[in-house]
Amino acid sequence: MARTIFSTEKAPSAIGAYSQAVKAGDTVYLSGAIPLVPATMDLVSTDVRAQIVQVFDNLEAVCVEAGGSFEQVVKLTVFLTDLADFPLVNEVMAERFSEPYPARAAIGVASLPRDVAVEVEGVMYLGG
Secondary structure, eight states: OOEEEEOOTTSOOOSSSOOSEEEETTEEEEEEEOSEETTTTEESOSOHHHHHHHHHHHHHHHHHHTTOOGGGEEEEEEEESOGGGHHHHHHHHHHHOOSSOOEEEEEEOSOOGGGOSEEEEEEEEOOO
């Protein structure tokens, strides 16, 4: 199966051996996005809500580059260093997504790259 790789300067560049997104068939697999400002690769803020907003900004930029939008995201996985921040994820998601919402999992982790509070990965379906 042919794969298409997507990369945009509107999202942080990869910090390792991976692609921002890979399309296989009608499905786009979105790598985990963390709250770095694309232009500087610096953490957006220590404020967790600001980090969550930046993560979704970064993820949305990759969706657009891959020819889609949040409307086509079917699955998200949210990684949080503190599950007490989960209500903030719900709040931001309610602002950025509309029903029907994507399927979602939330996982508490001990740490994330660059000591951020949140990372989100996703799957987008571009088929009919």
